[in-house]
Amino acid sequence: MRKKNFSVKSTTRPERVFLKTSETGLRDKCGIFGIYGKGVDVARISFFGLYSLQHRGQEGAGITVTNGKNLKSVKGLGLVSSVFNEEKINSLKGFAAIGHTRYSTTGGNKLCNVQPVVLNLKDEDFALAHNGNIINAMDLAREIPLNIKLSSTSDTEIMGWIIKNYEGRNWEDKILASFNKFQGAFSMISLTKNKIIAFRDTFGFRPLVLGQLNDSYVVCSETCALDTVGAKFIREVAPGEIIVIDEKGVHTVGKVQSIKKRFCLFEFVYLARPDSIFDKQLVHQVRQRSGEILAHESPIGADMVVAVPDSGTSAAIGYSKASGIPYGEVLIKNRYIGRTFIQPEQNIREMGVRIKFNPLKEIVKGKRIIIVDDSIVRGTTIKKIVKMLKNCGAKKVHIRVCSPPVTDPCYFGIDTPDKKQLIASHMKSKEIRKFIGADSLAYLSLKGLKKASRIKSNKLCDSCFTGKYPMPVKGGFRKDVFETIV
Numbered sequence: 001m002r003k004k005n006f007s008v009k010s011t012t013r014p015e016r017v018f019l020k021t022s023e024t025g026l027r028d029k030c031g032i033f034g035i036y037g038k039g040v041d042v043a044r045i046s047f048f049g050l051y052s053l054q055h056r057g058q059e060g061a062g063i064t065v066t067n068g069k070n071l072k073s074v075k076g077l078g079l080v081s082s083v084f085n086e087e088k089i090n091s092l093k094g095f096a097a098i099g100h101t102r103y104s105t106t107g108g109n110k111l112c113n114v115q116p117v118v119l120n121l122k123d124e125d126f127a128l129a130h131n132g133n134i135i136n137a138m139d140l141a142r143e144i145p146l147n148i149k150l151s152s153t154s155d156t157e158i159m160g161w162i163i164k165n166y167e168g169r170n171w172e173d174k175i176l177a178s179f180n181k182f183q184g185a186f187s188m189i190s191l192t193k194n195k196i197i198a199f200r201d202t203f204g205f206r207p208l209v210l211g212q213l214n215d216s217y218v219v220c221s222e223t224c225a226l227d228t229v230g231a232k233f234i235r236e237v238a239p240g241e242i243i244v245i246d247e248k249g250v251h252t253v254g255k256v257q258s259i260k261k262r263f264c265l266f267e268f269v270y271l272a273r274p275d276s277i278f279d280k281q282l283v284h285q286v287r288q289r290s291g292e293i294l295a296h297e298s299p300i301g302a303d304m305v306v307a308v309p310d311s312g313t314s315a316a317i318g319y320s321k322a323s324g325i326p327y328g329e330v331l332i333k334n335r336y337i338g339r340t341f342i343q344p345e346q347n348i349r350e351m352g353v354r355i356k357f358n359p360l361k362e363i364v365k366g367k368r369i370i371i372v373d374d375s376i377v378r379g380t381t382i383k384k385i386v387k388m389l390k391n392c393g394a395k396k397v398h399i400r401v402c403s404p405p406v407t408d409p410c411y412f413g414i415d416t417p418d419k420k421q422l423i424a425s426h427m428k429s430k431e432i433r434k435f436i437g438a439d440s441l442a443y444l445s446l447k448g449l450k451k452a453s454r455i456k457s458n459k460l461c462d463s464c465f466t467g468k469y470p471m472p473v474k475g476g477f478r479k480d481v482f483e484t485i486v
């Protein structure tokens with residue numbers, strides 16, 4: 001396979017422009033879902049699949065279906081339940097669908113960036129739902145002829161045009177031919193008028209699983225979505241694998257050699273739902289084991305162990321089990337909060353964390369409490385929690401973190417803030433303890449976290465804890481810091 005020659009070669013050709021924007025918090029993990037099944041309400045099933053992947057992205061959602069002739073999409077800003085209603089689901093008729101839930105980029109919370117991205121082409125439309133981040137997206141954008149007007153600011157659209165402009169008998173040939181052009185993380189589900197094509201980068205940073213629902217096939221980010229729609233888990237899509245789902249079933253059409261596997265360790269810490277399974281490991285059990293290991297590594301006397309819900313819950317149960325200190329609920333989470341587009345007034349904003357968590361004051365008073373959290377990124381939320389519990393009369397507040405210090409940004413699909421905003425990049429544990437106002441602070445060791453995962457150490461990505469990346473990332477594209485590509 002070879003790339004089609006683009007017409008403009010002059011070194012003085014005008015270039016695409018990239019406008020930098022401000023940094024974001026930790027987000028942009030994205031959930032993807034696809035189903036192929038004749039005689040099945042694929043849009044409705046996709047809706048429920050996306051519903052169970054809501055935790056991976058809460059600012060926009062979309063579903064694209066094919067009826068064999070055209071692709072049709074419904075997309076919108078907000079939660080899955082607010083984007084879709086009965087009428088919209090009923091308008092999506094077809095036999096295959098792909099869907100996406102997303103977090104936005106800063107200033108990029110616009111409808112044009114909601115996926116699936118659809119390339120409207122003369123011969124055949126092509127849709128893409130992407131979980132990940134393409135590091136060399138800006139270089140690739142410069143290869144796209146300027147007469148092609150990009151309709152979004154996303155690396156996914158760039159990827160789509162690069163694939164489109166490769167030669168090949170069909171879309172899967174083009175994907176295989178262009179595969180090594182893309183540096184970074186991509187678990188991808190694409191849709192043409194008659195098939196789904198799913199593929200995963202050779203490192204396997206982000207998850208992608210395959211399941212079966214009667215005569216239909218499902219491919220999605222996490223096994224919890226398979227459970228929700230009643231599908232049976234078949235296997236994970238292997239790093240570097242390209243699969244097609246069409247009227248003949250599921251078949252592997254390409255395999256790009258995976259030299260280094262690097263599954264994201266953070267999926268176990270925070271990103272995935274506890275009821276999902278990766279590499280035969282139930283996320284809840286990995287978190288529970290990490291709490292147990294942390295209790296052995298950093299014991300402390302206290303009256304109760306509590307979690308920062310929900311991602312700290314499984315680990316807190318493990319810490320309690322291993323330490324013998326009773327587990328209890330203290331922070332009551334507002335589970336309906338989602339992400340609001342209504343900016344709070346300054347006086348409400350100062351309530352800060354209370355909008356999300358309300359403490360059980362009567363239980364906290366006079367107690368020595370161990371708070372178990374999944375990670376500390378900037379340190380601002382945990383600082384507010386400590387202050388809130390002390391104001392409620394807690395005698396001691398000890399913080400136990402079920403991951404190592406996050407010292408470096410992620411380039412593989414998680415929009416961690418820039419390095420300077422990561423508290424552990426410039427403060428030692430002692431200083432962080434002081435900053436957050438806790439009586440003690442301890443992190444789980446990297447060795448302990450990897451042990452809890454029961455996955456071979458060299459098959460895991462740990463770059464945000466070590467600063468050692470499995471590929472060059474200097475000057476790389478992170479979609480959180482670029483708002484506009486024109």
Ligand code: SF4
Nearest residue numbers: 264265266410461464
């Ligand atoms: S850098 Fe961190 S968050 Fe990103 S893929 Fe690696 S382990 Fe996951």
